[in-house]
Amino acid sequence: MSPDIVETVNVAREVPWLPWAVQYFFLIGLSYGAFLVSLPGLVFRRAGWEGSARLALLAALVCGLTAPVALLADLHQPGRFWHFYAYFTPSSWMSWGAFFIPVYLTGLMLYAWLAFRPLLARLAGEGGRCAGLARTLAYGGHDSRNALVAAAALAFVGAALVAFYTGVEVMLVRARPLWDTPLLPLQFFVTAIAGGLGLTLLFNRYAPGTANGSATRRLASALAASQFIALLVGAVWLALGLSGLAPTHAQALAQVSPSANWQLSAVWAVAASVLTLLLAWKRPGSGVLLGLLALHSAWMMRWTIFIGGQQVPKTGAGYYSYQLPLGPEGLMGIVGTAGLWLFLFVALTTLLPLERLGRAGQTGA
Amino acid sequence: MDDRHPPPVSASRRAFLHGIPLLTAAAALAPAPARAGDARHQWAMLIDVRKCIGCQACTVACLQENAVPAGSFRTIVSTYSVKLTDAAQPAGIYLLPRLCNHCDNPPCVPVCPVGATFKRDDGIVVVDGGRCVGCAYCVQACPYDARFINHDTGEADKCTFCAHRVEAGLLPACVETCVGGARIFGDLNAPKGELRRRLEEAKPDLKVLKPELATEPRVFYIGLDARFQGKVEGQGTLWQPRATHA
DSSP, rough: OOOEEEEOOOOOOOSSSSSHHHHHHHHHHHHHHHHHHHHHHHHHHOTOOHHHHHHHHHHOOOOOOOOHHHHHHHHGGGGGGGGHHHSTTTTTTTHHHHHHHHHHHHHHHHHHHHHHHHHHHHHHOOOSHHHHHHHHHHOOOOOOHHHHHHHHHHHHHHHHHHHHHHHHHTOOOOOTTTTTOTHHHHHHHHHHHHHHHHHHHHHHHTTTTTOOHHHHHHHHHHHHHHHHHHHHHHHHHHHHHHHHSSSHHHHHHHHHHHHHHHHHHHHHHHHHHHHHHHHHOOOOOOOHHHHHHHHHHHHHHHHHIIIGGGGSSSSSSOOOOOOSSSSSHHHHHHHHHHHHHHHHHHHHHHHHHHHHHHHTTTTTO | OOOSSSSOOHHHHHHHHHHHHHHHHHHHHHHOOOOOOOOOOOEEEEEEEEEEEOOOOHHHHHHHHHTHHHHHHHHOEEEEEEEEESSSSEEEEEEEEEEOOSSSSOHHHHHHHTOOOEOOOSSSSETTTTTTTOOHHHHHTTTTOOEETTTTTTTTEEETTTTTHHHHTTOOOOHHHOOOOOEEETTTTOSHHHHHHHHHTTGGGOSSSEEEEEHHHHHHHEOOOGGGGOOOOOOOOOOOOSSSSO
C-alpha cells in the first residue's frame, strides 16, 4: 500500500454474492464429499465401511437437498430461476451448473432410495408410526444391486460435474486475482471431501449403539490425508505467489497480504488444518472434535474466499468493509439454511433412525 | 351403429396434439432479447482527466437521469489525495471519472447464465432487465467494479451510455452536464466527428483502464496516471454510503 495516495471519494461496492452463496458452496461440497465417502461401503462393498457409508449417504442427501434452496435464495430475482432452463447460455459455467445440479440430485436420490429400500422394508415390518410410509417408500424392499450401481454411477457423474463447475465458475473470474487460480477448484474439492468426512464422523459418533472405533479410525485417516493435501495445495499457492512464477497469484498475494484480517484468516486456516491433521493422525478416535474441525475448515475456507474476496476492490484503494447484516441478506440466510438442513435431518432420521443406518452389515439390519 | 369401426379421431384433438411441439419451440425461441442499436454507429467516450474539476455534476446527473437507487452509482469521479514531492504544497488531488467501459471484449457478457447482458450492435453493453435473474455473476466478472445489483429492481445495473438519450439524438447525461468539458462522447465510425478528431490528436497519450486484461474498453482517457490505471495502491476511502456503521 502506497502511503502517498489516499482515496477521498469513491463508491464502496456491496458484496453481491451473499452468505446464501457461501452456504450453497458449503452444502453442495459437503454433499458430494459425503457421497464419495459412501461409495466404498455401498458400491464397492468394502468390509467395515457399510455403516459409515450409509451415514455418509444420509449426510449427502440432507446437504444435497438443502443446497439448491440456498442457491435459489442467493438470486436477487429468485422467481425467475426458470430462466436458467429457458435461456441456456453455453458460454456460462453457471448456466451449465443449472443442468448439472439436477443430474446429481436425481442420481443421489435414486441411489439413496435403492440403498435404503431393504432397511425401509425391515422398518415397515417392525411397525411404529412411520411403518406405513416406510412400506410405501420401500416399494417391495428389494435389494437391487445392479440398479444401485447404475444410480451411483449417475450420481457420480453428477457429483463430478458439480465439483468441476463450482470450482471453474469461480476460477474463471479474472477480475478477482484471488479467485483466478487453477488451484481453487482443487481447494474446493479437497475441503469438500474433508467436510463430507467430518459430517460422517459426527453422524457416526452420534448414532447410539453404533459408535464404531474402527470406522472412526478409518474416516480419521482419510481426513488426515485430505488435510495433508489441503496444506500441500496451500503451500503451492503461496510458493507461486511469493516466487512470482504465476502473476495472478502474486497479484492476489499483494492484494491481501497487507491486511491484518487476511493474515489472521491465513494463520487460522493453516492452524486448523494442522490441528485436524495431527488429531486425525495421533488421536483418530476423537470423532466429534475431528468432525467439527473439518466442517469448520470447509465453511471458513468458503466464507473467506467469497465474502473476504468480495471485500477487495477491483479498482479502488484499500478494502471494502463488510458487516454481516442480521436480515435475509446475512445472518438469516445462514440460520435459514441451517434450519432447513435440520428439518430435513429430523424428517429423514425419523424414517431412517441414525442407529439403524450406522449398524454394521450390508443392509443395516 | 356399426361397432366394427372405431369412432373417428377428433380432428381438433389431432390438430392440438400436432401443435404442442410448435408451441414449445415458439415459447423457447420467442423472447430472445432485441439486439437493438444501429450498427452504423460505434459509441465511445473519451475522458480528459486534466479537465475534470471533481464537481461530481456527472455523478448527480446520472443519478437523476437513470433513477439510480441511493447508495449506488453508475458513474462517479474517484478522488484521490496524492502526496507531492516536487511542489511547494504537500499534496494534490487526482480525479478519475469512472463508468462502465463498454468493452469490445466484455468479460461480463459470456458469464451471464441467461444471456441477459449483451453488447448491442452499436457497441453499448446493456442488461435486459426482464431476463436478468440477479445472480450477480456479471458483477463479479467486471474488472472495473462498474456493475452492481439495483436494490429497487433486484437486477444487475450499470451505465448504458444513456442509450435512451443517445437514441433520441441527445448526449449522455454525464456528458451533457460536465462542467469542465472533460467527457467527450461520440461515434467511432464518424471520421469527422469530434470524438475521432480528439482521439487522433491525443493518440500518443491515450490510455485505457487495465489494458493487460485485453477487454478493449470503449472509454479512453487522456492524462491517465499509471498509478491509477489498475487497482489503486493507497489508503481506502472512509466514505461508504450503505454502511450502517461509521
